[in-house]
Amino acid sequence: MAEGQEHPLSVYFWIWGLLFIISAFSYAVDYFQFQGMLRWSLILIFMFLKAGLIVAIFMHMVWERMALAMAIIGPPVVLLFLIGLMAIEGDYTESTRLEYFGADAGVYAEPHSLAASEEHH
Amino acid sequence: MSSVATQQLETGAKGFVKDWESDKQTFHVPWGKAMMWIFLLSDTFIFSCFLVGYMNVRMSTRVEWPPVSEIFSLSMGGAPIPLLLIAIMTFVLITSSGTMAMAVNMGYRRDRAKTAALMFITAAFGAIFVGMQAFEWSKLIIEEGIRPWGNDFGAPQFGSFFFMITGFHGIHVSIGVIYLAVVALKVLRGDYEKKGYEIVEITGLYWHFVDLVWVFIFAFFYLW
Amino acid sequence: MVVAYAIILLVVGTIIFHFWSPWYFTEIAADWGAIDTTVDITFLITGLVFIAVNFFMAYCIYKYRYSPDKRADYEPESHKLETWLTIFTTVGVAALLIPGLFVWGDFVEPPEDASEVEVVGQQWYWTFRHPGEDAVFGNVDIRHIDVNNPFGMDPEDPAGRDDVLVDSNVLHIPVDQPVKFLLRSKDVLHDFAIPQFRVKMDLVPGMITYMWADPIREGTYEILCEELCGVAHFAMRGRVVVEDQESYETWLDGYPTFQEVLDRPEPNLIAGQGAYAVCSACHGADGQGLQALNAPDINGLDAWYVERQVRYFKEGVRGAHEDDVYGRTMAPMMAMLANDQAIRDVAAYVASLPAVYSESTVTGDTARGAEIYTTCSACHGDDGQGIWSQGAPSLVDTSDWYLVTQLHNYQNRVRGYHEADMFGEQMQLMSDILRDEEDFNDVVAYINTLKEAN
Amino acid sequence: MAYVSIADRDHEQEHHDPQSFITKYIWSQDHKVIAIQYGGTAIFTGLVAMVLSSIFRLQLGFPDVFHFVDPTEYYQLVTMHGMIMIVYMLTALLLGGFGNYLIPLQLGARDMVFPFLNMLSYWFFLLSVIILMSSFFIDGGPTGAGWTLYPPQSISEGTPGVNGGITLMLLSLAVFIIAFTMGGLNYVTTILQARCKGMTLMRMPLSIWGIFVATILGLLAFPALLVAAIMTLLDQLVGTSFFMPEMLSMGEANDYNGGSPILFQHLFWFFGHPEVYIVALPAFGIVSDVLAVHARKNIFGYRMMVWAIVAIGGLSFVVWAHHMYVSGMNPYFGFFFATTTLIIAVPTALKVYNWVLTLWKGNIKLTVPMLFAIGFIFTFTHGGLTGLFLGNVTVDLPLSDTYFVIGHFHLVMGVSPILVIFAALYHWYPKLSGKMFNERLGQIHFWCTLIGTYVVYLPMHYIGILGVPRRYFAYGSDFIPESAYTLNEIITIAAIFTAVSQLLFFINIFWSLKYGKPSGGNPWNATSLEWQTPDTPAKHGNWGHDLPVVYRWPYDYSVPGETADFVPQTVAPRDGVVAGRNHGVSTD
């Protein structure tokens, strides 16, 4: 190797093309209105594929030495805990809301006034 | 030259252990690159926290989430095409990532002119992206009446998170555009002829990261 | 050397302090002995470790003190020792954790037969709601809350009609009957804690949390708010009374269901005016008050506040203290008001009198007063008009000399002394901020300036 | 290869000593000067926070005697006290101060890898301090929301400082985080990439390990605080509803809708728990070095110590919700977090054992730094053990949000790291100034601080068990016996005594600067690199012409067969054999 991350240009063109194609796929997921599990898994798969390609090739992670790669990929593992637990938490919060406040939550786009505010002087 | 530079490094798991056991330096990369990677790691945590917040609030609200793909549609010849603008923005950003990757490559080939040109192109794509984002924002705000504090379609957090996270991303892109332009100018001036062109790669890392974040935003905000 | 002895002394001192200190858990009143047991286990294990580690350290310091002729040992590590210590610690920690997890398992799953009661927190007092006969709580929503519906009951929800609304900061619960507390906050975070029950839980606006306890000892226990909720956090108190089933039921009957609240007739101003004839002798026909008779200006006060005070006078909750010379004149007057409806009528009439500010008589340093008033404004409002949700009355609509008297009364515990006085204790704690005569005058003088600003 | 080797970089780093006073001391890029700037600023803020605590202690101890605190001010004082102490004093002092000073010196580097960024870091830190302090002078005063800044309360009417205090606090935190990131990137990169020849990771002094892992924790945990701060700011200023549910405010429903207050708490503690280790780990590291030097013995179980630091660092990201057992989060989380929390006690326990075992069979010199280090072991063990009470979810039920918690964290954080900081300041004072401090005065200072704080913090636990809640301006409860008030008076007196006795330290420092005996370059006969610099105090560039070369770990004390009872890291092995222990791979 001469100086740094030097790879044949064709690699980049390949990845470039792939990224376009995958993006088009994920766009198609919405365009054809897939729903439910299928939609979610497709979205996630395409997302991770794209992210993986960018990190691996464009950011040269596959060519980096393992010491660096691990140091960068390792720590985000703790985020998985955060994500998982916050998903459970969000669910729990919603369940108490539905149970005690009812499901008919309106949207208040504009400030709503209450009897109280007039009542009071 | 230092001993490490000439010595053949082992690869794989064995190299991994060796690297961590070595003296002087752990990663065989320039200081600036190591620092950029660590910074990006830290930045990953920022974006992740934003997205985790988004997930949690979206899951816990009792109010319907607005119909995303309708809101983000763009009329083409009368018919609304969902996510058209976003699709274009995605393509612009990916393209810029491609040109950036080429710039890095040209840099290491010491092709000053091409490197600088590609970087300027990248920056231009970045600027176009920001411009389109500004257009999208103004459309949402003016036409759809979506505000950070509320909207007519459903949960008010839709606008809050949307503007906050895309805004934060937009700031990253804008900083990236400036960063790219500055480095490109210096490349052109020949500042790195002696020092080497790692700086282009470091700038590139930042730029690809911005693209990376967009991949997640695209999936979680527009498609979900 | 001294330091080795000092460490031993500190350890011994700590142990003596532990056993001799009179400061320990209050006597338990709920069936949470298991919690106390886990605490004991924890004390035992950590205590032993504490003693062992420190004594060993003191020993080392003593034994291996410096001498130029000696050499320290050279032993970088000992895997065997380290392994043993790891195992020992893991075992110790597990011994703490496992019983704890079992008890926590109990805590998160209230028994099937637990009765339910809702605890409602707001800045800065407690109220309560029972689900009524159907044992189902009606839906609530912040948007329904106003001065006539402080609980935010959904009028559309039939399940809420029989809910009993306890607009008091004293909760009664029957003894030996597990109760699940559903916790709801109307504004910010609060925390429902009763030291004698051992358990506590935060109230989170926008959701309902819960905890449960099985009271085993009759008595009256203090409810503390243990989550910072603003300036009056420390003054947010209430009481739980644990009593036998019968007294409990009598108590509960004393509170109206939501249906009954809805059915209340509108206050009758004519009747109120009639009743007010007696009052006008002192407070004047326009409610302007008469200092000579120590009767304050009452026009402009809100109906809810007048109603509450009248009720307190009538029930001896206020104005029955022997030192409350002027307050005591009120009780006989109130006897003339036959029932709650009469009280509401007269209160509505007073509230309908045109608000005319009375003359200022108190002078003081208004700049200092303004500083003191920063705290007061959290309840009485920046403009001194009072805030209904805080239960705090207008201060500008009454006579300034009367404010001074009342502040003294609170501080001397002449007002707010009664258990049933929902807000008295709070104002007592607040009045303690005023340390000398000048403070009283300064703050009231500042309140006078608010009248002019209006 | 791609990278330019370190050897080449050395030439770049060879600066000439800057000339003018301004470039030398104000806009300096020398890590040692930046360290002193950071440290000085942090100590100043710490003193402010200490004075605040004395003031509010007077209210707690003598509510009937003293005049000057009302509830509004009380909450402002407590909040500022807590926030300043944790973030602006401890974090800045341990990482900005000691981190900056020690990293290049102990690793044999000339400076941080990016000195300019390092300088910028300090100036941003100073800016954040200025923003923070300015909130004392604005209308409405600083925020009184508690250092945890929980919304909705922190941005709702009824809390002191909602009109600006909280905004400044959040802004200041954001600026602090930027400053920290600039510094932190420097520390981590320097440690990873700019060590001298022979300095493997496993030959680094434990101080560096502590600072290293703490900095990584900071880089990964502060983002959560930044995000929480940004979202809170938007809720307050723009009217979004991230954390704000529909709620009543001053009798009227506000315009918020559907936010989740619990989410803030999760984000806050996802930062907050690592944060407590950010201030603990550097202290752990530094105290290890002080103990080894003054016990003339290697640190016991170096490898274990390193792995314990790494393990604590990693685990600290999965225990955060132990601060939220009674917050109304999903109650089943209690099982998970109680378990992880108690697991983290195991590596911590090993560290405690290893400190004590370092003393065992040592040749202990009871110098002033050593006294402070021993004091640390005592207070930290005590505080750590009370942490086990709180970590055990059931036991936390009665104790959460009472003075027991206050007692716990003041022992582990309000005194343990402080004792280490003093140990460190005394230990490295000769290096910083070239002078020796006054031993006697240092000893008195130690006794006053140790006994004083213990008298303050031990009784707090018992008041807490009794049931006295924290953040109470006044008590007035039925179940609190008269004797508890007396105890509170004693605590207050002890607190003020301790606070005043800190003067001894400053007297000592300044007096010795002028009249202290010259210390020489290595007064403690220590092995690590910072003691081997050609000049004391070290000059710009640290090492004169040649960088040091390291041959051994930094704990070669009392090596059998050596005449001196210490062998500096730079001493080459005799006959090709390292007499002492040689962790890591040999270099040649």
Ligand code: HEA
């Ligand atoms: C330096 C700071 C620091 C450190 C090191 C710790 C260490 C620990 N902390 Fe602490 N903690 C704080 C600072 C710190 N904490 C702060 C600031 C708060 C309050 C924040 C606020 O609310 O304002 C807090 C609050 C806090 C809570 C929340 C309480 C509540 O609000 O209800 C909990 C609960 O789990 C907890 C637990 C622990 C535990 C288990 C440890 C453990 O890491 C301790 C481990 C150490 C030991 C255990 C001692 C040594 C071990 C041995 C000698 C051996 C053996 C033991 C056995 C065999 C049993 N802490």
Ligand code: HEA
């Ligand atoms: C590092 C952290 C730290 C330190 C050192 C202290 C030091 C002290 N703290 Fe602090 N305290 C906190 C962190 C700290 N505190 C936090 C986070 C809170 C929670 C806030 C909240 O609830 O929001 C709190 C809350 C708190 C309360 C509870 C208030 C309440 O809940 O109502 C009390 C009550 O007595 C108290 C008292 C004291 C006292 C008397 C001292 C001392 O003054 C003890 C004596 C002095 C020393 C030990 C000297 C220390 C020296 C320096 C600080 C100067 C630095 C200089 C050099 C190193 C050279 N503190």
Ligand code: CUA
């Ligand atoms: Cu309510 Cu504190």
Ligand SMILES: [Cu+2]
């Ligand atoms: Cu913690």
